[in-house]
Amino acid sequence: MTDARPQVSVVVPARDAGGHLPDALGSLARQGIAPTDLEVVVVDDGSTDDTLEVLEEASTRMPGLRWVHHRTARGVSAARNRGVKESRGRWVTFLDPDDWFYPGHLAHMLAAGDALDVDFLVCDQVQAYGEERRRVRAPEVRRHVGLDPRTGILPTTRSTMVNYVQVSSRFLSRRVVDDGLAVFDEDLPTAEDREWAWRLLLGTRRYAVVDAPGYVYRRQVANSLTDIGDVRQLGFVTAYDGVLDRLRQDATLARYEPKVLRDTIAVLHHHTKRRQAYPDDVWAQLVDRSQGLVDRFDPAVRAEQRAAMDARRAHDLRKQGVHV
Numbered sequence: 001m002t003d004a005r006p007q008v009s010v011v012v013p014a015r016d017a018g019g020h021l022p023d024a025l026g027s028l029a030r031q032g033i034a035p036t037d038l039e040v041v042v043v044d045d046g047s048t049d050d051t052l053e054v055l056e057e058a059s060t061r062m063p064g065l066r067w068v069h070h071r072t073a074r075g076v077s078a079a080r081n082r083g084v085k086e087s088r089g090r091w092v093t094f095l096d097p098d099d100w101f102y103p104g105h106l107a108h109m110l111a112a113g114d115a116l117d118v119d120f121l122v123c124d125q126v127q128a129y130g131e132e133r134r135r136v137r138a139p140e141v142r143r144h145v146g147l148d149p150r151t152g153i154l155p156t157t158r159s160t161m162v163n164y165v166q167v168s169s170r171f172l173s174r175r176v177v178d179d180g181l182a183v184f185d186e187d188l189p190t191a192e193d194r195e196w197a198w199r200l201l202l203g204t205r206r207y208a209v210v211d212a213p214g215y216v217y218r219r220q221v222a223n224s225l226t227d228i229g230d231v232r233q234l235g236f237v238t239a240y241d242g243v244l245d246r247l248r249q250d251a252t253l254a255r256y257e258p259k260v261l262r263d264t265i266a267v268l269h270h271h272t273k274r275r276q277a278y279p280d281d282v283w284a285q286l287v288d289r290s291q292g293l294v295d296r297f298d299p300a301v302r303a304e305q306r307a308a309m310d311a312r313r314a315h316d317l318r319k320q321g322v323h324v
Contacts, residue, residue, distance in 0.1 A: 005088050005089060005090055006036070006037055006038060006039035006064065006088055006089040006090070007033060007037035007038070007089060007090055007110055008031075008033060008037065008038055008039070008090070008091045008092075008093065008106050008109075008110055009039040009040075009041060009087035009088060009089030009091070009092045009093075010028060010038070010040045010041070010092075010093055010094070010095050010106070011041050011043070011080055011083030011087060011092065011093070011094050011095070012024065012025075012041065012042040012083070012094075012095050012097055013043050013045060013076050013079030013080050013083065014042050014043065014044050014045065014047065014051055014079070015044070015046060015047050015073055015076075015079070016047045016048060016049045016051065017047065017049075017051050017054075017098065018047070018049045018050040018051045018053070018054050019049075020097055020098040020218070021042075021051060021054050021055075021058075021097045022054055022058070023100055024095055024096075024097050024098070024099060024100050025040070025054075025058045025062065025065070026100075027100035027101045027102075027103075028040055028062070028095070028101065028106075029061070029062065030103040030104070031101060031103070031104060031105060031107055032103070032104040032106070032107030032108075033106055033107050033110065035062070035063050035064055036063070038064045038106070039064045039066070039087065039088060039089050040062060040064055040065045040066070041066060041067070041068070041083045041086050041087050042055055042067040042068075042083075042097075043067070043068055043070065043079040043080070043082045043083045043086075044067055044068070044069045045070045045073050045074060045075070045076070045078070045079040046070050046071065046072045046073030046074070052067075052069070055067050066086075068083075068086060070082070074186070075186060075189070076184075076192070077184035077185060077188065077192045078186045080094060080167075080184050081183050081184055081186065084177060084182045084183065087177070089174070090173070090174050091109070091110060091171055091172065091173060091174070092171075092172045092174070092176075092177055092182060093106070093109070093170065093171045093172065094167045094168050094170070095168055095215070096168060096217075098218045099168060099215060099216055099217050099218055100215070100216050101213070101214075101215050101216070102126070102213035102214050102215070102216065103213065104213050105123075105212055105213040105214060105215060108210075108212045108213060109121055109123065109210070109212055112144065112208070112210045112212070113171055113173065116144070116145070116146055116208045116210075117146065117206070118146055118173070118206045118207050118208045119149075119172070119173050119175055119176050119204040119205055119206055119207055120170055120171060120172045120173060120176055120200065120204060120207050121170070121171040121207065121208055121209070121210055122138050122140070122161065122164070122169050122170060122171075122207065122208070122209045122210070123138065123169050123171070123210055123211075123212040123214055123215065124136060124137045124138055124169070124211070124212070124214050125138075125166050125169055125214060125215055125216070125217050126214050126216045126217065127216075127217050127219050128216050128217065128218045128219060129219050133216070135214070138161065138164050138169065138209050139158075139159050139160055139161060139163070139164055140152065140160075140161055140209040142209065143209055143210060143211055144208065144209075144210055144211070145208060146206045146207070147206065147207055147208060147209075148205075148206070149161075149200070149201040149202070149204045149205070149206070149207045150201060150202065152201050152207070153198075153201055153202075153256055153259060154255070154256070154259060156259045156262050157262075157308065161197075161201065161209075162197050162198055162201055162259070162263075163197075163263065164197070165193040165194050165196075165197045166193070166215075166217065167193050167196070168215045168217070169215065170200070176200070176204060179203065179204075181199060181200055181203050181204065184196055185239070185242070188235045188238055188239055189231075189232035189234075189235045190228075190232050190233055190235035190236065191235040191236035191238070191239040191240075191267075192235070192239070194236060194239050194240070194243075194263075194267075195239040195240075195243060198243045198246070199246070202246065228277075229277030229278045229279070229282070230278075230279075230282055231282055231285065233271065233278075233282075233286065234285060234286055234289055236264075236267045236268075237264075237286075237289040237290055237292075237293050240260055240263065240264045240267075241293055241296075243260050244257065244260050244293075244296060244297075247260065257297065257298070258301050258304060258305065260297075261294065261297050261301055261302065261305050261324075262305055262308075264290065264293055264294065265305065265309070265317070265324060268286075268317065268322060269313050269316055269317060271286060272316045272317065272319075272320050273316075275320070287320055287321050287322060290322055291321075291322055291323065294322065294323075302324055305324055306324050309324065
């Protein structure tokens, strides 16, 4: 019997995405994969614009396109999770509706995934600022070879694969989906990608970083969650609280705790640079919650991070009342 599964499923969470969605869908028609082998699952998350009309028009040209509709918006994590649940492909990846893949990207990822026998692949990204393009390389020099995912967490002192959290850079095998590792935490309003990056590296057996045409991440998009200044930004504290809980369930994972603390400090310091974007009450919550997370770490781990912290970061955190 012939396996009727598509080779690749692309999950697209979309809310009021009518303006950019045609570009994203158009890029999927240039992937070097037969139409019968490419499934595109769009989850319309309570859109009030012409997103559904765009999908109906695109379906006349894309036989593998289908969509589901949330009557009310449930958030990007719920939309991604619904798309993964609906997907049938041997490999699953994600594409936000304001981004796109370069031609041939998915064909390249499919060939690499099958050749390397991995649970998932990671590729570089290209950031688009208007007409300008900047390639951002995944922080792993070993390419096109199977790796133990946990080697992508350390060292504590520099950016590693656990900090490379771009969701669309991941290309997941059906094993990852079946093991429940392609699910995002719907309780996190932000930083769901940070929590997921940890869970993916801790929960899989083998992955690879590959050179590929890449996906393009459109920066400076209006109403981006990365630019908001409200309580949703506290999501990173909840995310790292959860990661710390996960590490403490297994004594062999204790060596990763300093990395969680360093990343917490790094994200918090980023927010201090945007202090003026936050109302005073929200900022007070952010500082209080962050301090509570820092206080969970062993004093020796905190002392080590204090000693390694550059003077500017230490000054900025103390100024805001955070004591590592």
